[in-house]
Amino acid sequence: MSDSRFGVVLREVDRRGGGEAELHVARTRSRRYEAREGRLDTIAFSDTLALGLRVFRGGRMGFSYGFLGDDADVARMVEEALFCAGSSDPDGAYGLPDAARPSAPGADPALYDPACESVTEEEKGDFARSLEAMVLARDPRMKRVRTAALHDTVTEISLSNSRGVSCERRESRAFAHVETVAEEGGEGQTGCGFGFARSLRGISAASVAGEGADRALRMLGAVRPKSGSYRAVLENGAAAELLEVLAPSFLAPQVAKGKSMLAGKTGLLVVSGAVSVADDPLDPEGSGAEPFDGEGTPARRREVISAGTLRAFLADAFWGRKIGTGTTGSCRRLGAKQPPAVGPSNLCISPGDRSLPALLEAAGDGILITEFLGLHTADPVSGDFSVGASGMRIAEGALAEPLHGFAVSGNVIDLLGKVERAGSDFRWFGNVGAPSLLAGRIAVGGD
Numbered sequence: 098m099s100d101s102r103f104g105v106v107l108r109e110v111d112r113r114g115g116g117e118a119e120l121h122v123a124r125t126r127s128r129r130y131e132a133r134e135g136r137l138d139t140i141a142f143s144d145t146l147a148l149g150l151r152v153f154r155g156g157r158m159g160f161s162y163g164f165l166g167d168d169a170d171v172a173r174m175v176e177e178a179l180f181c182a183g184s185s186d187p188d189g190a191y192g193l194p195d196a197a198r199p200s201a202p203g204a205d206p207a208l209y210d211p212a213c214e215s216v217t218e219e220e221k222g223d224f225a226r227s228l229e230a231m232v233l234a235r236d237p238r239m240k241r242v243r244t245a246a247l248h249d250t251v252t253e254i255s256l257s258n259s260r261g262v263s264c265e266r267r268e269s270r271a272f273a274h275v276e277t278v279a280e281e282g283g284e285g286q287t288g289c290g291f292g293f294a295r296s297l298r299g300i301s302a303a304s305v306a307g308e309g310a311d312r313a314l315r316m317l318g319a320v321r322p323k324s325g326s327y328r329a330v331l332e333n334g335a336a337a338e339l340l341e342v343l344a345p346s347f348l349a350p351q352v353a354k355g356k357s358m359l360a361g362k363t364g365l366l367v368v369s370g371a372v373s374v375a376d377d378p379l380d381p382e383g384s385g386a387e388p389f390d391g392e393g394t395p396a397r398r399r400e401v402i403s404a405g406t407l408r409a410f411l412a413d414a415f416w417g418r419k420i421g422t423g424t425t426g427s428c429r430r431l432g433a434k435q436p437p438a439v440g441p442s443n444l445c446i447s448p449g450d451r452s453l454p455a456l457l458e459a460a461g462d463g464i465l466i467t468e469f470l471g472l473h474t475a476d477p478v479s480g481d482f483s484v485g486a487s488g489m490r491i492a493e494g495a496l497a498e499p500l501h502g503f504a505v506s507g508n509v510i511d512l513l514g515k516v517e518r519a520g521s522d523f524r525w526f527g528n529v530g531a532p533s534l535l536a537g538r539i540a541v542g543g544d
Contacts, residue, residue: 102120102122102148102166102168102171103118103120103257105168105171105172106118106120106150106171106174106175107259109171109172109175109176110152110175110179113175113176113179114154114179115154116152116153116154116155116179116182117152117153117154117192117193117258117259117260118150118151118152118153118175118178118258118259119150119151119152119193119256119257119258119259119392119393120148120149120150120256120257120258121148121149121150121254121255121256121391121430121437122146122147122148122149122166122254122255122256123145123146123147123148123252123253123254123430123433124144124145124146124147124252124253124254125143125144125145125147125250125251125252125253126143126144126250126251126252127141127142127143127144127145127248127249127250128140128141128142128218128221128248128249128250129141129246129247129248129249130221130222130224130225130246130247130249131225131244131245131246131247132222132225132226132228132229132242132245132246133229133242133245134229135226135229135230136226137222137225137226139246140222145164146164146165146166147162147163147164147433148162148163148164148166148170148171148174148433149161149162149430149433149436149437150162150163150171150174150175150178151178151436151437152175152178152179152182153182153191153192153193154179154182154183155182155187156187156188156189156191157182157183157185157186157187157188157191158181158182158185158188158191158436159177159178159179159180159181159182159183159184159185160178160181160435160436161173161174161175161177161178161181162174162433162434164433188415189418190415190416190418190419191415192414192415192418193258193259193260193262193392193414194260194262194392194393194394194413194414194424195414195423195424196260206378206379206380206381206386206387206388206396207295207381208266208267208268208269208295208381208386208387208388209251209266209267209268209269209295210269210294210295210296210298210299212296212298212299213249213251213269213271213295213296213297213298214251215298216249216296216297216298220297221247221249221297224247224273224297224300224302225245225246225247225273226245227302227306228242228245228246228247228273228275228302228305228306228309229242229245229275229306231302231303231306231307231310232245232275232277232306232309232310235306235307235310235311235314236279236310236314238279238280238281238314238317239277239278239279239310239313239314240278240279240280240285241277241278241280242275242276242277242278242309243276243277243278243287244274244275244276245275246273246274246275247271247272247273247297248270248271248272248273249270249271249272249297250269250270251267251268251269251270252267252268252269252270253265253266253267254266254267254268256389256391256392256393258392258393262393264388264389264393266387266388266389268295268386268387269295269296270293270295270384271293271294271295271296271297271299271300272291272292272293272384273291273292273293273297273300273302273305274289274290274291274292274305274309275289275290275291275305275306275309276288276289276309277289277290277309277310277312277313278313279310279313279314279316279317281317281318284317284318286313286314286316286317286319286499287313287316288308288309288310288311288312288313288314288315288316289308289309289312290304290305290306290307290308290309290310290311290312291305291308292304292305293382293384293525293527295381312467315489315499316487316499316501317499318498318499319487319498319499319500319501319502320498320499320500320501321500321501321502321503321543321544322464322490322500322503322541322543322544323543323544324541324542324543324544325540325541325543326538326539326540326541327462327463327464327538327539327541328460328461328462328463328464328491328537328538329460329463329464329465329466329535329536329537329538329539330453330456330457330460330463330464330465330466330491330533330534330535330536331466331533331534331536332453332465332466332467332468332488332533333520333522333523333524333526333531333532333533334467334468334524334526334531335466335467335468335469335486336446336531336532336533336534337446337524337526337529337530337531338468338469338472339469339472339509339512339513339531340374340444340445340446340529340531341472341473341529342472342473342475342477342480342482342509343358343374343480343509343510343513344441344444344529345357345477346358346359346360346477346480347359347374347376347401347410347411347441347444348410348411348412348416348427348439348440348441349410349411349412349413349416349417349419349420349422349439350416350438350439351477352410352420353416353419353420355478356477356478357410357478358477358478358479358480358509358510359407359410362407363407363408363409363410364406364407364408365406365407366405366406367402367405367406367407367510367514368402368405368510368513368514368516369405369513369514369515369516369517370404370405371404371405371449371516371517371518371519371534372402372404372405372446372447372513372516372519372534373400373402373403373404373405373446373447374400374401374402374444374445374446374447375398375399375400375401375444375445375447376398376399376401376411376425376427376441376442376443376444376445377398377399377442377443377444377445378390378396378397378398378426378442378443379396379397379398380443380445380525382525383442383443383445383525383527383528383530384443384525384527384528385441385442385443385444385527385528386442386443387442389426390413390424390426390427390428390429390442391413391428391429391430391437392413392414392424392428392437394414394424394426394428395426396426396442397426399411399425399426399427405514409422409425410422410425411425411427411439411440411441412424412425412427412439413427413428413437413438413439414428416439427439427440427441427442428440429441429442441528442528443525443528443529443530444528444529444530445523445525445529445530445531446519446530446531446532446534447519447523447532448519448520448521448522448523448532449518449519449520449521449532450521451518451519451520451521451535452520452521452522453520453522453533455520456518456520456533456534456535457491457494457495457496458494458495459494459517459518459535460491460494460535461491461493461494462491462492462493463490463491464488464489464490464491464500464539464541465488465489465490465491465496466486466487466488466505466539467487467488467489468486468487468488469484469485469486469505470484470485470486470487471484471485472484475509479508480508480509480510480511481506481507481508481509482505482506482507482508482509483504483505483506484504484505484506485502485503485504485505486503486504486505487499487500487501488500488501500543502543503541503542503543504541504542504543505539505540505541505542506540506542507539507540512536512537512539513536515536515537515538516534516535516536516537517535517536517537518534518535519532519533519534519535520532520533520534520535
């Protein structure tokens, strides 16, 4: 059933000369709990309503937003959106999405866990405190917890437009994370751990705390490697960081503006045949899952790189018309105060069948890259990068001492082109996911 406010939108648009309209409504209940020194240091509650309105008239688009949702506020939004449309330049690509194929049976991801409603506020606070306590109890060398937090949200979304589209969804999210500090002999190292589920019932405090502690502890005694070229394994988190740098190159507007590393390469082998990349809004374990995109287009998994070959780009209705592909259901709502834009939902590198120990064994001698430092500074057009990194030495196929204080340089596309095998240890890091990758040689600057 369409949101009742949309009737007000249609009436007001018609009264002011007509046009097409689209109304997006999001109601969010958010709770955040942060523990420090054995007590709850921060408790933040918010309940928000946000409306986004687009109108199309004469090949022009106007956008407005509101936070009240009563008839007067909606009427004001219509007036402002029409004013913006009248002041903008016309473009034949503007307009609501064309009729889309319905989702396949069973395609809607399970985004709402009713169990989230049975978790009390006291339990949530206790969970945050337990994260800190478990980290400090893990090992005597664990000295501090910088952050131990739980963020819990429930969101209800509805979207209606003039072409009869009416869709709605409810989604729940629970995200827990810790930032830790281990110290020994005057040396300090940091680590982090996290967990995501559709209800707090699906997150293990022990797992999150253990990961945060172990990642700090394993770096104690780190040394700088000697400069050179090393066989490299990218741990799944580092591989996900690499994919984040590449992500904008899959977006149609970047392609059309000549700002994509992949422009003009559709159908060509662009990375290693061991690498496949997909945008998968139907996997509820990724935080970007959704049954329909920001324009109401049904969601579906789309492979953008298949066995190294570039297959497709991501587009919304506007940019799909621009590049001739039509929408790929890739319109995202990034915030109430800005129009929707093209973006990935859950972008991921497909896993392989080798465990991380098997990848280390195949590497022989080299470096396990556990973290890039500042990879977001990579050139978004060329893909060149030179950044800091942390990791561990690989000696005769097994992990040896930890390494830090070194730099790695190269090119995102070239590095993905050297991938020999993908691991089986796939993991989501928010809405970007990856397995570990055996990635050939990488240039390292150390001692």
